[in-house]
Amino acid sequence: TDQYAVFGNPINHSKSPAIHRQFAEQTGQDLHYAKQLVAEDEFVKTVQAFFAQGGKGLNVTIPFKVEAFGFAQELTPRAQRAGAVNVLALQTDGKILGDNTDGIGMVHDMHNLDWEIQGKRVLILGAGGAVRGILQPLLAEHPIQVVIANRTLSKAEELVAEFHDLGDVKASSFEQLAGEKFDLIINGTSTSLSGDLPPLPADLLNPNAYCYDLMYGAEPTVFLKWALENGAAKIADGLGMLVGQAAEAFYLWRHIRPEVVPVITALRRQLS
Ligand code: ATR
Structure with a gap:
């Protein structure tokens, strides 16, 4: 055996x-x-x-x-x-x-859920190890653009420098998200663990937008509750x-x- x-x-x-x-x-x-x-x-x-x-x-x-x-x-x-x-x-x-199979695990989960990534404008919250792990498989799906928003802007900028050869990737602070619209938001911060939420503008989602949390639990995470309250068409956690x-x-x-x-x-x- x-x-x-x-x-x-x-x-x-x-x-x-x-x-x-x-x-x-x-x-x-x-x-x-x-x-x-x-x-x-x-x-x-x-x-x-x-x-x-x-x-x-x-x-x-x-x-x-x-x-x-x-x-x-x-x-x-x-x-x-x-x-x-x-x-x-x-x-x-x-x-x-x-x-590293974390990113392909997420992409396959989105395929199973019938979530299209190709041609979509994607926002990633966070710029830590979890986000670094998903960027290459995500960009391989040909989103139109990926914006990485992080509390510490310099960490998002470092990821952009490392991954921009794979697609259109851009760094942002949370404040700079005002007025932006996205088709898919992925929460890669560790805030779900503490029940916190990054400061997000209320009108971030395009019609028919999807929200995904890399964390999972018995209850929807704080981010997924925010998503439902702010017009997300579909949500999923990281199970x-x-x-x-x-x-x-x-x-x-x-x-x-x-x-x-x-x-x-x-x-x-x-x-x-
Ligand atoms: P992991 O391996 O889970 O990605 P990490 O590398 O420590 O853990 O990254 C945690 C991420 O969650 C970071 O993007 C962190 O933001 P900073 O880079 O500014 O530290 C983010 N994060 C953690 N707590 C947060 C909070 N209260 N508000 C916003 N972002 C938070």
Whole structure:
């Protein structure tokens, strides 16, 4: 039985073992997937021990994604762009490949929801690690423009400098959003955790606009409540992205694509 695991700190509430168990069952794959709490200063040591003992692949979560980026011997282009790795995979040549499947997980979730990205004007709130992880797969969908608005403007400007070769990307403060209109807003700030909301003008949304939060929970996030109150046609939280990133990791490891919808449905039921 091939061994897989997710490493993080904290790790107790990780849904990854439940997700991958369902994928394995669906696809008839013989594998074991564990979760492991790793001490902050023992990431590399623990990863080395895992692969030395015959482990085949890892998911990596907070706070180790940048360290995993440094550890990987080869990187996919999207991981290179993200500067962070959430999947490590042992390859046939013995080398460890690092990938970042967060962004493609989000894009696939939007496809599943029938949300068009191509030709749309997109606003991203936030400019931290989560946003860096989604920019390349998002821009690959050919939105007409992506505006990155952040409390600290310089961080948005840094992302623009790094990603502008992939499409029309522009930085903004929250104040500068006054009078702007968008078809899709993605909340990539960590404000949902604290129940806060960035200061947003009320009239940001075009008719038929969609709002997506990278965070998820039993209740709509503060941002998604704002979206409904301000005319969003559709909203979604990041539960589908979580399952989507896992599906892409599963594909990298097992070369077989699991069905995400039944897994999202099962997780959603457990949340409430
Ligand atoms: P993550 O890895 O989740 O992206 P991060 O890299 O710390 O975490 O980024 C958090 C993001 O949420 C940043 O864009 C941050 O804005 P700053 O760059 O100005 O710090 C944003 N954020 C956090 N709290 C916020 C708040 N109360 N209002 C607005 N933005 C906030």
